[in-house]
Amino acid sequence: MSWFEKLKQGLTKTRNVINDKVDALLSFTKTIDEELYEELEEILITSDVGVNTTMKIIEQLRKKVKENRVDDPAKVKELLKQIIADILDNESESVIPKSIPAVYIVVGVNGVGKTTSIGKMAHYLKQKGYKVMLAAADTFRAAAIDQLEVWARRSGVDIIKHQEGADPAAVVFDAIQAAKARKVDILICDTAGRLHNKKNLMEELRKINRIIEREYQEAYKRTFLVLDATTGQNALNQAKEFMNVANVNGLILTKLDGTAKGGVVISIANELNIPVTMIGVGEGIDDLQEFNPKEFADAIL
Amino acid sequence: MAFEGLTSKLQETFKKLRGKGKLTEKDVKDAMREVKLALLEADVNYKVVKDFISSVSERVVGAEVMESLTPAQQVIKIVNDELIKLMGSTESKLRHSNTPPTVIMLVGLQGAGKTTMAAKLALHLKKHNKKPLLVAADVYRPAAIKQLQILGNQIDVPVFSLGDKVNPVDIAKAGIESAKKQERDYVIIDTAGRLHIDEELMQELKNIKEEVNPTEILLVVDAMTGQDAVNVAEHFNNNLNITGVILTKLDGDTRGGAAISVKAVTNTPIKFVGTGEKLNDFEIFYPDRMASRILGMGDILSLIEKA
Ligand SMILES: Nc1nc2c(ncn2[C@@H]2O[C@H](COP(=O)(O)OP(=O)(O)OP(=O)(O)O)[C@@H](O)[C@H]2O)c(=O)[nH]1
Ligand SMILES: Nc1nc2c(ncn2[C@@H]2O[C@H](COP(=O)(O)OP(=O)(O)OP(=O)(O)O)[C@@H](O)[C@H]2O)c(=O)[nH]1
Numbered sequence: 001m002s003w004f005e006k007l008k009q010g011l012t013k014t015r016n017v018i019n020d021k022v023d024a025l026l027s028f029t030k031t032i033d034e035e036l037y038e039e040l041e042e043i044l045i046t047s048d049v050g051v052n053t054t055m056k057i058i059e060q061l062r063k064k065v066k067e068n069r070v071d072d073p074a075k076v077k078e079l080l081k082q083i084i085a086d087i088l089d090n091e092s093e094s095v096i097p098k099s100i101p102a103v104y105i106v107v108g109v110n111g112v113g114k115t116t117s118i119g120k121m122a123h124y125l126k127q128k129g130y131k132v133m134l135a136a137a138d139t140f141r142a143a144a145i146d147q148l149e150v151w152a153r154r155s156g157v158d159i160i161k162h163q164e165g166a167d168p169a170a171v172v173f174d175a176i177q178a179a180k181a182r183k184v185d186i187l188i189c190d191t192a193g194r195l196h197n198k199k200n201l202m203e204e205l206r207k208i209n210r211i212i213e214r215e216y217q218e219a220y221k222r223t224f225l226v227l228d229a230t231t232g233q234n235a236l237n238q239a240k241e242f243m244n245v246a247n248v249n250g251l252i253l254t255k256l257d258g259t260a261k262g263g264v265v266i267s268i269a270n271e272l273n274i275p276v277t278m279i280g281v282g283e284g285i286d287d288l289q290e291f292n293p294k295e296f297a298d299a300i301l
Numbered sequence: 302m303a304f305e306g307l308t309s310k311l312q313e314t315f316k317k318l319r320g321k322g323k324l325t326e327k328d329v330k331d332a333m334r335e336v337k338l339a340l341l342e343a344d345v346n347y348k349v350v351k352d353f354i355s356s357v358s359e360r361v362v363g364a365e366v367m368e369s370l371t372p373a374q375q376v377i378k379i380v381n382d383e384l385i386k387l388m389g390s391t392e393s394k395l396r397h398s399n400t401p402p403t404v405i406m407l408v409g410l411q412g413a414g415k416t417t418m419a420a421k422l423a424l425h426l427k428k429h430n431k432k433p434l435l436v437a438a439d440v441y442r443p444a445a446i447k448q449l450q451i452l453g454n455q456i457d458v459p460v461f462s463l464g465d466k467v468n469p470v471d472i473a474k475a476g477i478e479s480a481k482k483q484e485r486d487y488v489i490i491d492t493a494g495r496l497h498i499d500e501e502l503m504q505e506l507k508n509i510k511e512e513v514n515p516t517e518i519l520l521v522v523d524a525m526t527g528q529d530a531v532n533v534a535e536h537f538n539n540n541l542n543i544t545g546v547i548l549t550k551l552d553g554d555t556r557g558g559a560a561i562s563v564k565a566v567t568n569t570p571i572k573f574v575g576t577g578e579k580l581n582d583f584e585i586f587y588p589d590r591m592a593s594r595i596l597g598m599g600d601i602l603s604l605i606e607k608a
């Protein structure tokens with residue numbers, strides 16, 4: 001199944017509802033008037049795009065409608081999709097590393113889907129022919145290590161772990177040495193869920209980063225922030241705060257198989273310029289897909 | 302910060318309003334637009350906001366501006382009062398069954414905080430001299446059972462499990478039998494996270510409910526949830542007739558508008574909140590605190606209240 005089909009399958013219900021809404025709206029409306037803009041505004045806000053970004057998008061839409069002298073309400077939808085896709089289309093980069101060895105660190109608040117996404121990503125990258133290793137640097141959450149181990153087994157990759165309660169930076173240190181010794185292409189580090197407003201926990205991430213900088217200079221490094229599509233405007237704060245302690249350069253948007261649209265990534269792309277790299281569309285090992293802005297805009301509008 | 306936003310905007314709106322007469326319809330309309338935006342920014346669902354605003358407007362139009370308050374403060378006070386009314390006034394205590402054990406079932410989306418909350422509830426009950434039993438009915442998530450066992454161990458509460466090869470309905474049933482034998486007076490069932498639109502897994506919850514007839518079915522909701530909270534709550538409630546809500550992760554900086562959305566669609570009490578990863582990070586839900594959090598104005602409100 002292609003990315004789009006999978007996403008569409010996940011989003012069918014929402015998609016139908018929204019599509020019906022937009023289409024019904026557009027077929028009823030004979031002219032492009034205030035009411036039309038208001039309804040489109042509602043659709044964006046109920047997708048978690050947020051008030052500010054929604055206003056900006058609607059402003060742009062008005063301008064484009066004027067510039068292009070659009071007088072057919074049906075064309076408005078196409079324009080809106082284009083605007084959204086353009087916002088999302090900022091130097092998005094594939095999850096495939098630019099060079100090897102590579103080290104990926106995966107961060108985010110509690111329960112968003114970090115460990116699961118790592119399991120799926122390991123499988124995905126292994127299928128592309130890379131030798132992958134996992135580092136169980138969430139030593140805090142009950143059974144987090146066991147959970148990652150199950151995923152390592154499922155995807156058939158090695159895992160480096162310590163005891164629960166161990167120093168996460170020490171796990172990462174060991175994992176780097178093991179990755180070098182075993183000539184691993186991509187090392188993926190799981191980290192404990194942490195709320196972005198907890199100073200000490202955020203400091204711990206810095207420490208992990210310092211270990212990587214020091215011990216694995218030659219590696220191509222990326223930091224993925226995992227966001228739950230169900231999350232509202234708080235995701236913006238999450239992105240800002242994680243950017244402060246780590247060089248976040250890709251988003252993984254999970255749980256898009258539900259009815260939440262994850263529209264807040266549009267705000268994040270708009271305000272912070274972090275591209276979405278992958279999306280999670282289920283709990284199975286194949287339910288992680290590369291992100292495509294056009295198809296995303298299509299699927300949510 | 303958010304407080305300053307709303308208050309100063311309201312003050313701006315009311316700048317032209319001199320004297321202390323009554324608020325006119327036009328004044329209120331402008332003010333309500335600001336309130337609406339603030340609630341949307343706090344993730345309250347769009348439709349819920351619309352309904353809320355129209356009912357609040359009625360109260361605000363013609364309201365006397367009290368001598369001690371500016372019109373802006375007056376509006377905020379009314380909005381705050383109405384929010385509290387919307388979210389509260391119901392008992393937030395746990396119900397209990399007259400024929401023990403009392404069965405509590407936790408349900409919700411993936412990652413909401415059910416397993417952690419199961420252990421927190423057990424600890425809460427234990428502190429009140431009850432004897433809870435935790436039942437591990439999540440057979441899907443990798444290491445879910447182990448997670449509950451570790452947490453149970455931390456608080457010295459037994460965990461009933463039949464591994465992950467047995468149907469959750471049978472696990473729940475056997476768990477209750479086991480509680481009776483061990484004379485445990487509360488049973489807390491941890492279920493797997495699932496999507497509200499996953500009919501198959503929703504059926505499984507219905508089957509558990511049918512089989513064990515829980516006294517409480519509590520929907521665990523992440524306080525960071527956005528607009529979709531209404532869909533989630535509606536589906537879980539339609540399928541299971543939930544008896545209450547628990548909000549988790551309130552130790553974050555989310556405004557937590559989902560609380561209003563969930564309350565509005567389920568009309569069941571929000572009973573408890575999770576305020577951290579540790580097992581005693583657990584509190585009773587206070588509607589007034591939640592209201593000021595959503596409006597983003599903690600201390601200022603207490604000043605207005607005194608006025
Ligand atoms: N429906 C759905 N569920 C998902 C998806 N990704 C993860 N999950 C589920 O979300 C829950 C939490 O996932 P985890 O991978 O444990 O999340 P985490 O971020 O590692 O959590 P912590 O380590 O506790 O902070 C699990 O039940 C996963 O199966 C997804 O794309 N769709
Ligand atoms: N900061 C904070 N984290 C919490 C709170 N409650 C739970 N968590 C964390 O959120 C993550 C998910 O919690 P779980 O209890 O595993 O959630 P769950 O609903 O059982 O997840 P699934 O079984 O995968 O559906 C874990 O990292 C918990 O430590 C809370 O109140 N505050």
Ligand SMILES: [Mg+2]
Nearest residue numbers: 114115138144
């Ligand atoms: Mg994890």
Ligand SMILES: [Mg+2]
Nearest residue numbers: 415416439445
């Ligand atoms: Mg669980």
